[in-house]
Amino acid sequence: MFSIDGYQVYRHVCPRNCFCSCGLLSYVRHGRLEKVAGDPRHGFNQGRLCAKGYAYVQRVYSPERVVFPLRQVPRGSGNWERISWDEALDIIARKILEIKGRYNSLLPVALYAHYGNIGLLHQAVEGFFDALGYISKINGNLCWSAGLEANLLDMGTNCQPDPETMAAARTIVVWGANPAWTALHQMHIIEAARRQGALIVVIDPVLTSTAARADVHIRIKPGGDGALALGVAKYLIEQDWCDQEFIANRVAGWDEFLTYLQQEIDYEKVCRLAGVTREQIGLLAELLSQRRPAVIWKGMGLQRYSNGGQNVRAINALAAITGNLGQYGGGLYYASLQNWDLFNYHARNWSPPANMQGIPAPGGGFTHRFLNINRTGRELLAAADPPVRFLWLARSNPFSQGTDLALMEKAIKDMEMVVLVDQFLTPTAAIADIFLPCTTQFEEWDIVISYWHSWVAINQPAIDPVGESRSDLRIAWALSHRLNDLSPGCCRFPAGGEEEEWVAAEFNPRVYKLLGIRDYRELLAGPRKLQILPPPWQNGPFPTPSGKYELYSAQAGDLGLPALPEFKPPLSPPPAYPYRLLTPHMQASNNSQFYNLSWLAVGSQEPVLRLHPEVAARVGLKDGGKVRVYNSQGEIILPARITATVPPDIVVCYQGGMGKAVNRLLGNVSTDMGSWATGAPAPAFFDTFVNIVPL
Numbered sequence: 139m140f141s142i143d144g145y146q147v148y149r150h151v152c153p154r155n156c157f158c159s160c161g162l163l164s165y166v167r168h169g170r171l172e173k174v175a176g177d178p179r180h181g182f183n184q185g186r187l188c189a190k191g192y193a194y195v196q197r198v199y200s201p202e203r204v205v206f207p208l209r210q211v212p213r214g215s216g217n218w219e220r221i222s223w224d225e226a227l228d229i230i231a232r233k234i235l236e237i238k239g240r241y242n243s244l245l246p247v248a249l250y251a252h253y254g255n256i257g258l259l260h261q262a263v264e265g266f267f268d269a270l271g272y273i274s275k276i277n278g279n280l281c282w283s284a285g286l287e288a289n290l291l292d293m294g295t296n297c298q299p300d301p302e303t304m305a306a307a308r309t310i311v312v313w314g315a316n317p318a319w320t321a322l323h324q325m326h327i328i329e330a331a332r333r334q335g336a337l338i339v340v341i342d343p344v345l346t347s348t349a350a351r352a353d354v355h356i357r358i359k360p361g362g363d364g365a366l367a368l369g370v371a372k373y374l375i376e377q378d379w380c381d382q383e384f385i386a387n388r389v390a391g392w393d394e395f396l397t398y399l400q401q402e403i404d405y406e407k408v409c410r411l412a413g414v415t416r417e418q419i420g421l422l423a424e425l426l427s428q429r430r431p432a433v434i435w436k437g438m439g440l441q442r443y444s445n446g447g448q449n450v451r452a453i454n455a456l457a458a459i460t461g462n463l464g465q466y467g468g469g470l471y472y473a474s475l476q477n478w479d480l481f482n483y484h485a486r487n488w489s490p491p492a493n494m495q496g497i498p499a500p501g502g503g504f505t506h507r508f509l510n511i512n513r514t515g516r517e518l519l520a521a522a523d524p525p526v527r528f529l530w531l532a533r534s535n536p537f538s539q540g541t542d543l544a545l546m547e548k549a550i551k552d553m554e555m556v557v558l559v560d561q562f563l564t565p566t567a568a569i570a571d572i573f574l575p576c577t578t579q580f581e582e583w584d585i586v587i588s589y590w591h592s593w594v595a596i597n598q599p600a601i602d603p604v605g606e607s608r609s610d611l612r613i614a615w616a617l618s619h620r621l622n623d624l625s626p627g628c629c630r631f632p633a634g635g636e637e638e639e640w641v642a643a644e645f646n647p648r649v650y651k652l653l654g655i656r657d658y659r660e661l662l663a664g665p666r667k668l669q670i671l672p673p674p675w676q677n678g679p680f681p682t683p684s685g686k687y688e689l690y691s692a693q694a695g696d697l698g699l700p701a702l703p704e705f706k707p708p709l710s711p712p713p714a715y716p717y718r719l720l721t722p723h724m725q726a727s728n729n730s731q732f733y734n735l736s737w738l739a740v741g742s743q744e745p746v747l748r749l750h751p752e753v754a755a756r757v758g759l760k761d762g763g764k765v766r767v768y769n770s771q772g773e774i775i776l777p778a779r780i781t782a783t784v785p786p787d788i789v790v791c792y793q794g795g796m797g798k799a800v801n802r803l804l805g806n807v808s809t810d811m812g813s814w815a816t817g818a819p820a821p822a823f824f825d826t827f828v829n830i831v832p833l
């Protein structure tokens with residue numbers, strides 16, 4: 139904390155699920171947060187913020203923010219009444235214990251925790267339930283599983299070069315990402331590279347803000363990326379543009395890959411499947427091999443398909459065979475989990491009391507019952523002996539963000555108690571009995587580790603909790619306290635403590651060394667960067683079974699996947715639903731968050747259906763006219779926005795709009811990969827088809 143112009147200024151870090159994990163400064167006067175700015179000492183955001191960051195002030199004091207525990211009677215009625223924390227915790231603890239006694243098991247208790255806050259101390263939610271016993275856990279995630287698994291198969295790890303070194307690239311291929319909206323501060327680095335002569339290629343079916351800033355926009359057919367990548371690989375080989383030394387020393391499966399390309403890939407097929415031209419194939423091959431170092435950034439949009447993992451593997455192959463892997467200024471980007479692995483996870487790592495039983499674990503002992511997040515509804519319904527009777531939701535808003543919603547609603551009808559910890563009455567709140575209000579990052583201690591860059595920043599509370607809100611950690615302590623009062627020894631999670639000590643407990647000597655500090659409190663003077671050198675894959679073996687980059691992966695074969703990055707087409711539209719519906723991430727929101735803030739009124743909160751002028755003419759729609767969007771899952775009504783930025787066979791509705799869950803239209807098609815890396819595949823969100831009629 140320091141003082142300036144009559145303000146007390148505190149350091150924070152944005153805990154949203156976002157590439158940037160920005161350093162923040164809060165300006166506080168008379169105990170009130172008055173403004174938020176970027177932390178100039180944070181090397182990634184360098185004092186800048188996105189609009190959402192500045193709008194935090196409005197979010198903290200929003201009249202819609204819930205700051206007292208509430209009970210809804212009956213569920214779904216909107217009839218919420220204020221209750222005390224003591225009452226709320228007592229009701230919940232008694233219910234958990236009663237269920238445990240009735241079933242002689244905690245498996246009827248389920249946890250759905252996602253990425254609404256990625257701070258390490260928020261993992262106390264998982265820690266608390268692990269300390270209680272073996273429960274039913276919604277497993278996997280809605281986000282990046284297919285891409286993570288593809289990278290693991292090819293390279294054995296999910297790490298990437300320092301994104302600041304992208305500034306030294308001569309070619310940057312942004313493949314299925316929209317950083318102008320979703321990774322704002324990386325855009326500054328891309329622009330810096332461009333000023334020094336880098337060429338920027340964007341591969342996206344939509345003319346996005348990122349594509350509009352590029353030198354080349356390749357308007358790929360959705361899910362056709364693998365075909366394009368394999369066409370480029372074939373061209374590279376024909377031109378003798380591959381890095382033969384890298385291939386000879388560092389790559390496994392080259393011969394099998396060559397045979398596959400020769401036998402299965404021809405340019406005509408590639409052009410048809412990917413919707414590209416031969417010139418575009420040639421240009422991409424030339425840039426990646428002749429204009430190095432070249433970066434390929436695989437976005438998460440690209441892998442939200444039933445063939446998403448395979449497509450990521452085909453793209454990875456291009457970076458390997460052109461020798462861009464491990465080259466300073468080049469390489470592959472997706473996510474950097476090497477930094478996540480460094481910390482202690484003190485808040486998360488707790489184990490149940492002795493003698494607890496659960497699902498028999500393969501190696502002996504017991505484990506949780508895991509339910510696939512992409513099929514939450516049907517897996518909750520199918521869970522029997524014992525059934526699921528209690529659900530705790532934290533950091534998650536499945537009725538806006540998830541899939542399989544009609545069945546999830548049905549499954550919840552049979553539950554005896556649903557508890558939601560959040561800040562707002564989200565669409566998910568409708569199915570909750572008890573709402574527990576949580577604090578924001580201005581009201582709690584925390585530490586956030588980026589999955590993109592290597593800056594580490596701390597979060598120091600600047601204001602008292604608003605109303606009676608409590609952090610996820612404090613809620614876990616208090617519930618453990620109440621449970622242990624009622625049934626001594628039933629939960630091993632601590633019943634109280636100091637948040638700051640829990641921050642300290644996440645650090646270890648290795649992290650301190652990499653940060654160049656001796657104590658976490660030094661972070662209060664400014665964020666630090668983990669010094670992880672050299673860039674990944676420059677030297678040494680890949681942590682794969684062969685020690686090489688695996689074009690041919692026997693592990694993939696063992697998982698029932700093709701061993702090579704073969705192209706498998708995505709789903710095609712059935713006759714009744716001729717339009718593919720894309721629902722990517724929005725500029726002015728973070729998933730379902732921020733939609734309710736008027737400060738972000740950039741004309742984007744209200745979801746609209748974007749469609750091509752030809753489609754509008756075909757169905758007889760005017761700009762702004764209401765359109766019914768439907769399929770066998772359900773329907774929603776949206777205003778139409780007519781725009782040639784989307785192709786004629788695709789309609790686009792950016793995800794996450796409060797109250798108008800476009801996800802009602804999503805079925806439960808899965809990505810091809812994800813179970814091995816994260817426990818479950820992710821939803822293939824973009825393999826969704828609809829029809830539209832004007833109203």
Ligand SMILES: Nc1nc2c(c(=O)[nH]1)N[C@H]1C(S)=C(S)[C@@H](COP(=O)(O)OP(=O)(O)OC[C@H]3O[C@@H](n4cnc5c(=O)[nH]c(N)nc54)[C@H](O)[C@@H]3O)O[C@H]1N2
Binds near residue numbers: 539
């Ligand atoms: N159609 C479609 N759907 C998608 C996607 C898509 O591309 N298209 N993308 C998917 C992806 S990539 C993701 S990551 C998911 C995101 O899905 P979620 O992680 O569920 O979404 P969020 O809206 O980020 O956060 C959920 C809730 O966490 C709450 N929250 C914030 N801070 C805290 C806290 O400190 N404690 C607690 N307990 N709660 C807090 C927020 O208020 C919010 O209501 O959505 C997925 N859904």
Ligand SMILES: Nc1nc2c(c(=O)[nH]1)N[C@H]1C(S)=C(S)[C@@H](COP(=O)(O)OP(=O)(O)OC[C@H]3O[C@@H](n4cnc5c(=O)[nH]c(N)nc54)[C@H](O)[C@@H]3O)O[C@H]1N2
Binds near residue numbers: 321343359729
């Ligand atoms: N402002 C903002 N920032 C965010 C988020 C947010 O909601 N809002 N969410 C955060 C989270 S949780 C995530 S996972 C990331 C996601 O951020 P991104 O990685 O950018 O992913 P998406 O927004 O899902 O999709 C990116 C692009 O992929 C394109 N696309 C769709 N299908 C295909 C295809 O078949 N091939 C190709 N090549 N492109 C395709 C879409 O048109 C879209 O422009 O952003 C994070 N940052």
Ligand SMILES: [Mo]
Binds near residue numbers: 155280281282438
């Ligand atoms: Mo995500």
